[in-house]
Amino acid sequence: MSFISYLISGISLGSIYAIIALGYTMVYGIAKMLNFAHGDIIMVGGYAVFTIGITCGMNKWIAMLVGVVVCTVLGIVIEKVAYKPLRGASSLAVLITAIGVSYLLQNLALLIFGSNPKSFTSVVSVPMIKLANGELTITGETIVTIIVCIIIMVVLTLFINKTKAGRAMLAVSEDKGAAQLMGVNVNGTIALTFAIGSALAAVAGILLCSAYPQIIPTTGAMPGIKAFTAAVFGGIGSIPGALIGGIILGVIESLGQAYISSQLADAIVFSVLIIVLLVKPTGIFGKKINEKV
Amino acid sequence: MSMALLETKNLGISFGGLKAVSDFNLTIEKGQLYGLIGPNGAGKTTIFNLLTGVYKPTEGMAELDGEVITGKSPVEICKHGVARTFQNIRLFKDLTVLDNVKVGLHNNYKYSLLDGIFRTPKYFKTEKAMNEKALELLKVFDLDNEAQFLAANLPYGKQRKLEIARALATEPKLLLLDEPAAGMNPNETQELMDNIRFIRDEFDMTILLIEHDMRLVSGICEEVTVLNFGQVLAQGETAQVLNDPAVIKAYIGE
Numbered sequence: 147m148s149f150i151s152y153l154i155s156g157i158s159l160g161s162i163y164a165i166i167a168l169g170y171t172m173v174y175g176i177a178k179m180l181n182f183a184h185g186d187i188i189m190v191g192g193y194a195v196f197t198i199g200i201t202c203g204m205n206k207w208i209a210m211l212v213g214v215v216v217c218t219v220l221g222i223v224i225e226k227v228a229y230k231p232l233r234g235a236s237s238l239a240v241l242i243t244a245i246g247v248s249y250l251l252q253n254l255a256l257l258i259f260g261s262n263p264k265s266f267t268s269v270v271s272v273p274m275i276k277l278a279n280g281e282l283t284i285t286g287e288t289i290v291t292i293i294v295c296i297i298i299m300v301v302l303t304l305f306i307n308k309t310k311a312g313r314a315m316l317a318v319s320e321d322k323g324a325a326q327l328m329g330v331n332v333n334g335t336i337a338l339t340f341a342i343g344s345a346l347a348a349v350a351g352i353l354l355c356s357a358y359p360q361i362i363p364t365t366g367a368m369p370g371i372k373a374f375t376a377a378v379f380g381g382i383g384s385i386p387g388a389l390i391g392g393i394i395l396g397v398i399e400s401l402g403q404a405y406i407s408s409q410l411a412d413a414i415v416f417s418v419l420i421i422v423l424l425v426k427p428t429g430i431f432g433k434k435i436n437e438k439v
Numbered sequence: 440m441s442m443a444l445l446e447t448k449n450l451g452i453s454f455g456g457l458k459a460v461s462d463f464n465l466t467i468e469k470g471q472l473y474g475l476i477g478p479n480g481a482g483k484t485t486i487f488n489l490l491t492g493v494y495k496p497t498e499g500m501a502e503l504d505g506e507v508i509t510g511k512s513p514v515e516i517c518k519h520g521v522a523r524t525f526q527n528i529r530l531f532k533d534l535t536v537l538d539n540v541k542v543g544l545h546n547n548y549k550y551s552l553l554d555g556i557f558r559t560p561k562y563f564k565t566e567k568a569m570n571e572k573a574l575e576l577l578k579v580f581d582l583d584n585e586a587q588f589l590a591a592n593l594p595y596g597k598q599r600k601l602e603i604a605r606a607l608a609t610e611p612k613l614l615l616l617d618e619p620a621a622g623m624n625p626n627e628t629q630e631l632m633d634n635i636r637f638i639r640d641e642f643d644m645t646i647l648l649i650e651h652d653m654r655l656v657s658g659i660c661e662e663v664t665v666l667n668f669g670q671v672l673a674q675g676e677t678a679q680v681l682n683d684p685a686v687i688k689a690y691i692g693e
Contacts, residue, residue, distance in 0.1 A: 309555030309562070310550065313541055314542065316533070320532065326514055327491055327517060328543050329517035330542065338552075
């Protein structure tokens with residue numbers, strides 16, 4: 147019974163990774179860059195909800211809405227200020243800028259909120275479920291996280307494949323130049339991608355802080371890197387890849403923690419990254435690019 | 440007197456010290472089928488890039504329908520009514536044939552992001568209209584049965600045709616075709632010539648095309664401009680220009 151319980155909490159953790167990985171993978175697919183500041187948007191989302199909901203004592207729904215809006219705007223601003231001027235620059239320059247933005251956000255949070263952990267009150271009010279005569283308990287946070295992840299996946303997939311804006315995103319991800327010549331606003335499309343990715347990061351932040359009710363300026367860093375691992379595992383640029391990669395990684399982490407060693411759990415997760423890069427560098431759903439000789 | 444749709448005046452561009460194109464003057468009347476020919480490296484595609492805003496000219500200007508288009512971005516120029524195809528096919532290969540055309544329709548059908556997310560009636564209505572329009576365009580090129588195929592899975596000749604359909608979807612006034620017959624066999628080329636004529640008549644289109652296949656050029660172009668080393672070598676009625684000794688020399692040498 148405990149195995150099932152670890153499995154379910156792994157799926158729940160993996161759902162959070164998947165939601166974060168979506169942001170990585172979409173931005174990579176469309177802007178062809180790794181936005182290493184993505185993890186820190188999670189933290190900003192957490193602090194925004196904390197400030198509005200707990201410090202100011204507002205209704206939790208308002209707090210969540212503000213959190214999502216703050217992150218969305220932040221994502222667009224970061225793209226405009228830090229990444230857009232580097233559109234033609236080498237990917238290394240963009241990568242370093244992204245790392246810089248990441249440290250900037252962490253240190254701003256440190257300055258504003260201090261280094262002491264703030265305790266976060268879960269926004270979830272769904273009661274826990276007891277199954278099998280109380281041997282198996284599933285928390286409300288777990289249930290909500292998995293459901294939210296499924297909803298996001300369905301809505302996002304429909305949005306990208308079935309709407310004008312989504313088609314524009316796909317076109318830009320394949321060939322910016324050709325898309326532009328067909329009248330697609332490439333800068334607007336990239337900004338939209340950052341907006342969606344950052345809004346998802348806010349949702350992930352809220353879920354993460356509800357499941358592990360504590361928040362510090364580096365809260366987003368580790369989940370961010372693990373979600374990046376998940377995105378690579380699933381095949382960076384692929385949306386179903388982010389989902390599968392995230393969930394597999396969450397399950398590996400949860401089971402590793404339970405059965406191998408709780409201290410080695412992170413090491414196990416990152417070993418997965420190394421193995422994937424060695425065996426199948428393009429990830430599960432990644433496409434191999436065949437160059438014609 | 441008929442009206443000029445496209446007029447370029449001393450259009451030119453230099454890369455560093457190299458003049459890729461200079462003093463390019465061209466007037467195309469509404470409804471004309473115009474050819475742009477010349478040896479490899481003469482600057483033909485560069486002119487397409489200048490006309491579509493991919494490159495900004497370093498000298499001269501171009502007017503479409505009386506409005507200056509030089510200096511505008513590719514998106515603006517596309518909205519003004521210039522559409523093109525590419526020498527090396529640049530379809531969205533992982534999208535379906537239908538979706539490729541629908542990307543071209545992007546600016547002519549509107550609904551908001553929220554309409555798309557919440558799937559309002561407006562979303563369904565607009566998407567349906569887009570599908571119908573896209574299928575109508577695909578039918579012109581006999582591609583309507585392959586609408587759900589991925590563009591990458593189409594045979595080469597059909598990919599070229601799909602590019603034309605996608606360009607037409609932007610509802611251009613001027614259609615630029617960059618070597619539309621490249622890599623086609625004689626039958627396909629013949630079919631393409633019929634297609635191009637049909638587009639011109641049916642859509643009231645003005646077409647400027649780059650082509651090396653002289654059978655196609657002499658078959659459908661009313662006038663041509665010959666470009667050599669970035670400069671106009673000859674200009675005028677097709678049959679006359681193609682028999683010009685200077686043109687023959689540029690193509691085959693002494």
